[in-house]
Amino acid sequence: MTFMSSPIVVQLTPPGRGAIAVVAVDGPGAVEILDGLFRTHSGKPLAQAADDRPMAGVFGTEPGEEVVVRRRSGEAVEVHCHGGLAAVARVRDALVQRGCREIGWREWVAERHDDSITAAARLALADARTERTAAILLDQYHGALRRAIGRAGEAIDQGDTAAALSLTRALVARGRLGRHLVDPWRVVVAGHPNVGKSSLVNALVGYARAIVHPSGGTTRDLVAVETAVEGWPVQLIDTAGLREVDDAVERAGVARARQTATDAELVLVVFDQSRPWGEDESRLWRTHGDALVVHNKSDLASAAGPQRPPGMMTSALRGDGIEPLLAVIAQRLVPDAPRAGDAVPFDPAQMVRLEQATEALSHGDLATARATLAGI
Ligand SMILES: Nc1nc2c(ncn2[C@@H]2O[C@H](COP(=O)(O)OP(=O)(O)OP(=O)(O)O)[C@@H](O)[C@H]2O)c(=O)[nH]1
Ligand SMILES: [Mg+2]
Missing domain, CATH: 3.40.50.300 (P-loop containing nucleotide triphosphate hydrolases)
Known part of the structure; x- marks a missing residue:
C-alpha cells in the first residue's frame, strides 16, 4: 500500500452497464468524505460502523441514489450502487468534487502490490483467454518467476556465471510461450x-x-x-x-x-x-x-x-x-509445455530485462546482469 495525499476513487466493476457497480474509495479522509455524502437508513454515521458491515442508505442530494456502503478497514470504503452508467458517474463525480483522485483499476491493482511481477500477473490474469494460460499466470502471481529470478541472482552472487546464464536463457526461451498467455x-x-x-x-x-x-x-x-x-x-x-x-x-x-x-x-x-x-x-x-x-x-x-x-x-x-x-x-x-509451477516470463518488459541480463552474462559482466535482474 502506498501513502496517498488524497483518497483515490476507482470503479472496480467493468465499465458499461451492469446490475451493480462497485466504486472503491481509499485513503486519508475517505470515511469523512463519505459521511458528508451518504446518509445511512439507520442514521448511524460510517465513522462508527464496524469493518465489513454493509450499510444501506442514500448517496448524494435528494432524491439521491440508493446504495450499500461497506467500510473495509481503516479508510477503505466500497460503495455498491446501481450499475447504470448515470448512477456510477453520479457517485464518482460527487467523490471527485469532494477531493478524491480518480484512477483506473489497472493503476489501483498496481498500487496494491509491492512486487512488480505479482502486479503484472494480476493484470494479465484479467486478460487471460483460457484456463490453461490463466493457470500459468497464476503460478507467476504466486511467485514462480520471482523465485527463478532469485535463483539466477544467487548464482551471480556466487560467481557461477554458467549456472546464471543457463537460468536466464531458460527463462528467455520460456518467454516465447509467455507472450501468448494474453495475446493469441x-x-x-x-x-x-x-x-x-x-x-x-x-x-x-x-x-x-x-x-x-x-x-x-x-x-x-x-x-x-x-x-x-x-x-x-x-x-x-x-x-x-x-x-x-x-x-x-x-x-x-x-x-x-x-x-x-x-x-x-x-x-x-x-x-x-x-x-x-x-x-x-x-x-x-x-x-x-x-x-x-x-x-x-x-x-x-x-x-x-x-x-x-x-x-x-x-x-x-x-x-x-x-x-x-x-x-x-x-x-x-508449444513444443515443450511448462509443468505446473514453472517460471514463465509473460510481460514484454520482463523479457527485455531477461535478454539484457543474458547478454551481460554472456560477456561476463556480472554487475550489469545483477542490476538488470534486480530491475524486474
Ligand atoms: N469433398 C470435399 N469437399 C470439400 C472439403 N473441404 C471443402 N470442400 C468443398 O470445397 C469447396 C471450396 O471450399 P472452401 O472452404 O470455400 O475453399 P477455400 O479454400 O476457402 O476457397 P476460397 O476462399 O475461394 O479460396 C466447397 O464446395 C466445399 O464444400 C473436403 O474435405 N471434402
Ligand atoms: Mg475461403
Whole structure:
C-alpha cells in the first residue's frame, strides 16, 4: 500500500452497464468524505460502523441514489450502487468534487502490490483467454518467476556465471510461450483457391463461421476467428486463395494474405489431394518452408500424378483428421509445455530485462546482469 495525499476513487466493476457497480474509495479522509455524502437508513454515521458491515442508505442530494456502503478497514470504503452508467458517474463525480483522485483499476491493482511481477500477473490474469494460460499466470502471481529470478541472482552472487546464464536463457526461451498467455498465437490458413481453407477453419473451430462456396475466390480477404487449441489461445486466420487475380479488391486480399502469413507464428498450407500435384503446388509449398502441410478432401479419390510432400490428411467436410491436426498445431506452437509451477516470463518488459541480463552474462559482466535482474 502506498501513502496517498488524497483518497483515490476507482470503479472496480467493468465499465458499461451492469446490475451493480462497485466504486472503491481509499485513503486519508475517505470515511469523512463519505459521511458528508451518504446518509445511512439507520442514521448511524460510517465513522462508527464496524469493518465489513454493509450499510444501506442514500448517496448524494435528494432524491439521491440508493446504495450499500461497506467500510473495509481503516479508510477503505466500497460503495455498491446501481450499475447504470448515470448512477456510477453520479457517485464518482460527487467523490471527485469532494477531493478524491480518480484512477483506473489497472493503476489501483498496481498500487496494491509491492512486487512488480505479482502486479503484472494480476493484470494479465484479467486478460487471460483460457484456463490453461490463466493457470500459468497464476503460478507467476504466486511467485514462480520471482523465485527463478532469485535463483539466477544467487548464482551471480556466487560467481557461477554458467549456472546464471543457463537460468536466464531458460527463462528467455520460456518467454516465447509467455507472450501468448494474453495475446493469441496467429495461425494462418493459406493455399490455392477452392482447396477448402474456409471449410478447414470451420472444422477446426467447430462451427460454421467463414463463408464457403463451391467456386474459387469466395474468401476475398482475411477472416480471423479466435479459438483455443488444447487450451492455447489461437487466432485462426482464413485467407483469400493465393492466386493471380484481376479484381483489385481480391488482389488486395491476396497481398494481405501473403503479408499475414509472413507475420504469423504458424502457417497451414492447404492442398486439395483430389487434384493433381503440379508446378503451382510445388511453388506454393516451397515458398512456405516452415508451414504445416495439409492435404484436404481426403474423402475424395486421390489424384494420380507426382508424389506430394508429406502432410496431414484431412476431410474438412467430414471432420476426418481434424483432431490429429489440432494436436500437431498445439505441438508446433508449444513444443515443450511448462509443468505446473514453472517460471514463465509473460510481460514484454520482463523479457527485455531477461535478454539484457543474458547478454551481460554472456560477456561476463556480472554487475550489469545483477542490476538488470534486480530491475524486474
Ligand atoms: N469433398 C470435399 N469437399 C470439400 C472439403 N473441404 C471443402 N470442400 C468443398 O470445397 C469447396 C471450396 O471450399 P472452401 O472452404 O470455400 O475453399 P477455400 O479454400 O476457402 O476457397 P476460397 O476462399 O475461394 O479460396 C466447397 O464446395 C466445399 O464444400 C473436403 O474435405 N471434402
Ligand atoms: Mg475461403
